[in-house]
Amino acid sequence: MKGPIQNRAQRHGLSRREFLWLTSATSAGMLAGCAVNPVTGQRQLMLMSEGQEIEADRQYAPHQFSSDLGVAQDAGLNRYLSDVGEKLTTVSHRTEMPYSFRAVNAVYVNAYAFPGGSIATTRGILLAIENEAELAALLGHEIGHVTARHTAERMSKAMLLNVAVGLGSMLVSQKSETAGLVTAGVGMIGSTLLLAKYSRDDERQADALGMEYMVKAGYTPEGMVGLMNVLRSLSSHSPGAIEMMFASHPMSEERYQTAVNRVNTVYGDNKSLPEGRERYMDHTAGLRRIRTAIEAMQKGQEAMARKKYADAESLFTQALTEAPDDYAGLVMMAHLQIAMDKPKAGEGFAEKARQVYPDEAQAHHIGGIAKLVQKKYAAAFERFDAYERILPGDPNPIFLKGYSQEGMQHRPEAAREYTRYLQNVDQGQQADHARQRLTEWGYIQQETPATTR
Numbered sequence: 001m002k003g004p005i006q007n008r009a010q011r012h013g014l015s016r017r018e019f020l021w022l023t024s025a026t027s028a029g030m031l032a033g034c035a036v037n038p039v040t041g042q043r044q045l046m047l048m049s050e051g052q053e054i055e056a057d058r059q060y061a062p063h064q065f066s067s068d069l070g071v072a073q074d075a076g077l078n079r080y081l082s083d084v085g086e087k088l089t090t091v092s093h094r095t096e097m098p099y100s101f102r103a104v105n106a107v108y109v110n111a112y113a114f115p116g117g118s119i120a121t122t123r124g125i126l127l128a129i130e131n132e133a134e135l136a137a138l139l140g141h142e143i144g145h146v147t148a149r150h151t152a153e154r155m156s157k158a159m160l161l162n163v164a165v166g167l168g169s170m171l172v173s174q175k176s177e178t179a180g181l182v183t184a185g186v187g188m189i190g191s192t193l194l195l196a197k198y199s200r201d202d203e204r205q206a207d208a209l210g211m212e213y214m215v216k217a218g219y220t221p222e223g224m225v226g227l228m229n230v231l232r233s234l235s236s237h238s239p240g241a242i243e244m245m246f247a248s249h250p251m252s253e254e255r256y257q258t259a260v261n262r263v264n265t266v267y268g269d270n271k272s273l274p275e276g277r278e279r280y281m282d283h284t285a286g287l288r289r290i291r292t293a294i295e296a297m298q299k300g301q302e303a304m305a306r307k308k309y310a311d312a313e314s315l316f317t318q319a320l321t322e323a324p325d326d327y328a329g330l331v332m333m334a335h336l337q338i339a340m341d342k343p344k345a346g347e348g349f350a351e352k353a354r355q356v357y358p359d360e361a362q363a364h365h366i367g368g369i370a371k372l373v374q375k376k377y378a379a380a381f382e383r384f385d386a387y388e389r390i391l392p393g394d395p396n397p398i399f400l401k402g403y404s405q406e407g408m409q410h411r412p413e414a415a416r417e418y419t420r421y422l423q424n425v426d427q428g429q430q431a432d433h434a435r436q437r438l439t440e441w442g443y444i445q446q447e448t449p450a451t452t453r
C-alpha cells in the first residue's frame with residue numbers, strides 16, 4: 001500500500017504541505033533531586049547536574065545557531081560580544097560555566113541562553129540597541145537565566161510532572177548508554193522546550209541579576225531601561241519581528257517600571273556610569289552599513305510568514321541588491337522561491353548561499369530541498385549528507401537522506417536511513433512516513449508504536 005504522500009509526490013512533485021513538513025526545523029532539543037541555587041542559596045528542584053546542563057548545551061546549541069542561519073561571519077563583532085559578556089560573567093554567581101557569546105545571522109529580534117552558558121543575539125536585536133550598556137543589560141539578563149539555572153529547573157519540573165509533550169516517551173524510549181538523563185537522540189523534544197517560555201518570576205529574577213551584573217561590570221543601570229524601551233517600541237511598530245523574543249522572554253509594563261524604579265533607588269548612585277555609545281557604534285558599524293537591507297529582510301520574513309509571497313520577494317530582492325552576499329538573505333530567498341513553486345530559482349539562491357558560507361548547514365538543507373522538489377534525488381542526497389556532516393545529531397537530514405534514497409529506488413539504503421531516523425524520533429509526520437515504508441518493505445512487523453521502540 002502506498003501512502004498518499006508518495007502517490008502525490010510521484011504525480012505532481014511535492015505539494016506545499018509536504019514541502020512544509022520536509023523543511024520543518026527539527027532543530028535542537030534537550031533534556032535533562034534538589035540542589036542549592038547558586039544565586040539565592042535556596043534549595044531548588046533540580047534533576048539536572050551541572051555536567052548535564054553543559055552537555056545539553058554542547059549538543060543542542062549548535063542546532064539552534066544553525067536554525068538562526070549560523071554564527072555571523074563578522075569575527076570582530078563576535079569578539080566584541082565576548083569581551084562585553086566576559087566582563088559580566090566574571091562578576092556573576094557562576095563564573096566557572098563555559099560561557100560563549102556570539103551574533104547569529106537571523107534578522108528577527110531575539111537573544112537566548114542555553115543552560116551551559118552558550119548565549120546568542122540576533123543581528124536584528126543588535127541593530128535595535130544603541131549603546132554598550134543596553135548590550136550589557138541584554139547579555140546580563142541572559143547570563144541571569146544561566147546563573148539562576150532557570151532552564152534546568154524548568155526541565156526538572158517538567159520531568160517530575162511529566163507534562164511536557166514527548167518528555168515521558170523520550171525517557172521510555174531512551175536508548176542512550178549514558179547513565180544520566182541526557183539522551184543521545186536529538187529532536188524528540190525540540191529547542192522549543194529547551195528555550196521555552198520563562199515564567200514571569202524567571203524574567204523578574206533575570207532582570208534583577210542582569211542589572212546587578214552590568215552595574216558591577218561598570219555600566220550605567222540606565223542601559224536596562226534603555227533596553228526595555230527598545231523592546232517596547234519594537235513591539236508596537238513591528239510586532240512580528242519581535243514575537244520570538246517575547247515568546248521566550250515575556251515582556252510586561254511591570255518589567256519596565258521595575259527597571260525604572262531600581263535605577264532610581266538601589267542603583268541611584270550608579271547612574272553616572274558610562275553607557276559606551278561610541279564603542280557600541282564602532283563595533284556594530286558593519287551591521288549598520290547594511291541596516292536598510294536587514295530591515296527589508298525583516299519585513300520580507302514577516303510577509304513570508306503571512307504568505308504574502310510577492311511582497312516578500314520584492315523585499316528580499318531589495319535586500320540582496322544592497323547586500324548581495326548576505327547569507328541570511330540568500331537562504332530566506334531560496335526558501336521563498338521554493339514556496340512560490342520556483343525550485344529552480346531556489347536552487348540558484350541556495351547555491352550562492354553555499355558559496356558564501358560553505359560550513360553552514362542551512363544552505364545545504366534548502367539546496368537539497370530545492371533539488372528534491374525537482375526530483376534530482378542523487379544531488380539532493382549529496383546536500384543532505386553534507387548537512388548531516390555539518391550538524392551531526394540533527395535527525396532531519398537523516399530523514400531527508402532516506403527520502404532521497406527512496407526517490408532513487410534504493411530501498412535498502414532508504415530503509416537504513418529511515419531506521420536511523422526512527423532511533424532518534426518516534427512521532428510526527430516524518431516518523432510516520434518512515435515507519436510506513438519500513439512496514440511496507442518488511443523491515444518492521446506492524447505499525448503499532450510499541451513494536452518500534
Ligand SMILES: [Zn+2]
Pocket residue numbers: 141145198202203206248249250
Ligand atoms: Zn528572559
